[in-house]
Amino acid sequence: MSVAKSILLFAVAALFEIGGAWLVWQGVREHRGWLWAGFGVIALGVYGFVATLQPDANFGRILAAYGGVFVAGSLAWGMVMDGFRPDRWDYTGAAICLLGVGVIMYAPRS
Structure with missing residues (x-):
C-alpha cells in the first residue's frame, strides 16, 4: 500500500471520527436531538x-x-464547521503532531 493511500485512509478516518464526535456534541450539548447523536x-x-x-x-x-x-x-x-480561529500555537502544535505522524508511520524500518 502506498503512502498516499495510507494518508487518504487517515483523512477518511478523521472525517468519520471527528464528524461523529461533532454530531454527538451537536445532538447533546447543542440540544439538536438524539437523531444527531445517533448518526x-x-x-x-x-x-x-x-x-x-x-x-x-x-x-x-x-x-x-x-x-x-x-x-x-x-x-x-472547528474552523470549517464552527468558525473557530486557531492561533499560532494551535498551528504549531498541529504541525508538530503531523510531523510525529510522519515519523511513526513512514520512517524506514528494518
Missing part, C-alpha cells in the same frame, strides 16, 4: 472499521499516529 455514533463506528484498513498490523502504532491526525483534523473541522 454520530454510527459515524464513530465507521471510523473504527476504516482504521483497520491501514497496512501496518500494529494497533498501537496506527492509533498513536492517528492521534496526530485527529489533533490537526479537529482544528480544521
